[in-house]
Amino acid sequence: MRETDADITGSERLVQQFIDQELSGEDRVRLLVQLGRDQALREHVIDLERLALDTARLPRPAVPDDFVARVMQRAAPAPSGWRRALDALWAPRSLQWNLAGAAAVAAVLLVAISGIMILPRANPQSSPLAATESPAPVLVRLVVLQPDAKSVGVAGDFNGWDPRRTPLEPMSGGAWTVTLSLPPGRYEYMFVVNGDEWVGDPLAVEQNDDGFGLRNAVLDVRPPAETTL
Amino acid sequence: MTRDEAADDEALVRASQRGDQEAFSLLVSRHASSILSVTTRMLGPVADAEDVAQETFVAAYKALPGFQLDSKFSTWLYRIAVNKCTDVLRLRKPGTVSLDETDENGGARWEPADDETPHWSLEQGELAWELDRSIQALPPLYRESFVLRHVEGLGYDEMSAILGVQRDTLKMRVYKARNLLCQALAHLDGVRR
Numbered sequence: 069m070r071e072t073d074a075d076i077t078g079s080e081r082l083v084q085q086f087i088d089q090e091l092s093g094e095d096r097v098r099l100l101v102q103l104g105r106d107q108a109l110r111e112h113v114i115d116l117e118r119l120a121l122d123t124a125r126l127p128r129p130a131v132p133d134d135f136v137a138r139v140m141q142r143a144a145p146a147p148s149g150w151r152r153a154l155d156a157l158w159a160p161r162s163l164q165w166n167l168a169g170a171a172a173v174a175a176v177l178l179v180a181i182s183g184i185m186i187l188p189r190a191n192p193q194s195s196p197l198a199a200t201e202s203p204a205p206v207l208v209r210l211v212v213l214q215p216d217a218k219s220v221g222v223a224g225d226f227n228g229w230d231p232r233r234t235p236l237e238p239m240s241g242g243a244w245t246v247t248l249s250l251p252p253g254r255y256e257y258m259f260v261v262n263g264d265e266w267v268g269d270p271l272a273v274e275q276n277d278d279g280f281g282l283r284n285a286v287l288d289v290r291p292p293a294e295t296t297l
Numbered sequence: 298m299t300r301d302e303a304a305d306d307e308a309l310v311r312a313s314q315r316g317d318q319e320a321f322s323l324l325v326s327r328h329a330s331s332i333l334s335v336t337t338r339m340l341g342p343v344a345d346a347e348d349v350a351q352e353t354f355v356a357a358y359k360a361l362p363g364f365q366l367d368s369k370f371s372t373w374l375y376r377i378a379v380n381k382c383t384d385v386l387r388l389r390k391p392g393t394v395s396l397d398e399t400d401e402n403g404g405a406r407w408e409p410a411d412d413e414t415p416h417w418s419l420e421q422g423e424l425a426w427e428l429d430r431s432i433q434a435l436p437p438l439y440r441e442s443f444v445l446r447h448v449e450g451l452g453y454d455e456m457s458a459i460l461g462v463q464r465d466t467l468k469m470r471v472y473k474a475r476n477l478l479c480q481a482l483a484h485l486d487g488v489r490r
Contacts, residue, residue, distance in 0.1 A: 076472070084472045088453075115479045123432070123447040126425055129337045131329045132347070139325050139351050143358035144318050 079109060087116050205249040206289050210257075212269060215242025217261045224257025224287070226250055231260035252291045256284035306370040314361055321361070325354050328371060331449060332378050338444040339382040341433050349385055353378040368458055375449075375459045379441050386437050424485060431481040435474055442467050443474035 076084070082099045085091045091099065103110045132138075214220050220238075221231030226248065236244035236259070244259075256276060259267050268275060272285030306327070312320035332353050337346040356377050357364075364373060432440060432448075445451045445459065446467075453464045460467065 080472075084468065084475075087475070088468070088471075112479075115483075116475055119428075119475055119478055119482070120447055122424065122428055123443075124450065126338075126429060126448060128330055128334045129346070131333055135329050135333075135347075135351070136322050136325045139329075139354040139358075140318065140322050142351060143321070143355045 079106075083109070083113055083116065086113065087120055203252050203291050205251050206291070207247055207249055208287065208289060209245060209247045210236070210259075210269070210287075211243055211245045211271065212236065212259050212267075213241075213243050214259070214261055214267075217244065219262055220244040221260045221263075222246060222248075222257055223260055223266075224284075225255040226257070231263075250287075250289050252289050255287040255289065257287060258282070258284055307366055310361070310364065310366060310370050313358075314364070321358060324370065328374055329354075331371065332374055334448060335375065335378050335444055336382055338429070338432055338448050339379070339437075339440060340385055345385055349381045350378065352381055356381070369455075372455055372458050375445065375451075376461075379445075379459060382441070383437065427482060427485060428478070431478055434481070435477060439470050439474035439477065442470040443478070446471050 079099075079102055082091065082095060082102070085095065086099055103113060210222060212220060220236040222234045222236060223229040223231040224234075227233040234246060234248070236246040238244055256278075257269070258278070259269060261267055266282060268283045269285035272287070274286035274288065275283040276286055278284045306324065309320045309324050309327075313324065329350070333347065333350040336349045336353070340346045340349060353374060357374055360377075364370075432443065435443060441460065442456065445456045446453075451459070453467050456462075456467050457464050462470075
């Protein structure tokens with residue numbers, strides 16, 4: 069493929085520069101003189117000018133109404149419900165706390181975290197299924213911050229993973245809470261926000277993969293006699 | 298595109314790079330017509346053209362973090378679009394199409410529009426249809442240069458940045474494309490004049 073202009077005649081080069089509007093004043097005069105003398109060249113220039121004009125006037129294809137939406141869907145698909153739940157859980161948010169609410173939540177958090185963390189780990193074999201006796205149940209309070217939620221439930225080993233069976237109650241400051249009475253053992257659970265968004269518990273000291281890309285919180289409930297308080 | 302529009306693009310690109318999807322959707326909206334125009338002229342008015350136009354923006358979105366704004370956003374987009382069109386054209390004629398392979402007249406793969414009897418009563422729409430079809434019959438290298446020059450109205454410097462080809466080479470391709478199109482449309486002279 070030859071792509072140099074070595075073989076273009078002087079007049080052709082002038083014509084192309086004329087179409088591209090790159091002619092100097094002197095060259096434009098030179099071309100006009102040639103066009104006056106050469107009818108074939110004149111018709112050729114008219115053809116080229118008309119081609120440029122017709123091409124510039126070609127109708128542009130209509131952009132479909134949903135073009136942008138489809139591009140965005142392909143470029144940045146909306147996250148799944150699970151992903152949204154995780155994002156919502158970890159996204160920084162500003163909370164409007166009132167003093168009473170803050171104090172209440174702080175107290176509840178202290179109770180809940182204490183209840184989970186300071187229990188001794190002397191009975192790692194314990195589990196709901198492994199328990200052969202019926203030790204006294206232990207009260208455990210769960211707390212989660214979900215200021216935008218309309219409802220929050222908890223689903224876990226203790227309720228057949230049915231969040232409808234264990235709804236949380238809203239507190240001031242966007243916190244939700246529930247008190248469970250559980251036999252000693254290890255339980256996994258997740259919160260369910262607005263009926264369908266499964267979220268982990270960021271306050272849990274232990275977490276396990278749930279097999280679906282999220283992490284279940286682990287609640288290790290010990291008999292009261294084993295506490296170190 | 299004016300300097301102000303380019304500056305607006307730059308601000309939208311920077312916002313997009315910070316994760317602002319609304320900013321990127323504005324960029325898509327702003328450039329959709331141009332990109333769809335290029336892909337349609339290059340590939341023909343088929344589903345491919347719209348799909349490739351979408352792919353162009355998707356590819357741009359994914360590559361956005363690495364875009365240093367060392368060229369205009371529109372130049373970068375055109376480059377992606379032309380590359381994607383080239384990929385599609387290669388796939389359409391496997392084993393037979395080399396985009397570097399044209400004879401000196403571009404005649405090896407030049408197909409005249411057709412040998413219809415001239416329609417002396419052609420309306421403008423029909424003329425546009427003939428012209429469009431003739432553009433799409435140009436050898437791909439000539440076609441991309443002609444489309445960017447005369448459909449999109451770009452200058453040779455920007456075309457050089459898009460295609461990575463020297464100005465003089467591009468001028469030669471456009472020159473040959475013009476001559477081929479004039480020949481292809483010669484039978485319409487009666488209605489064009």
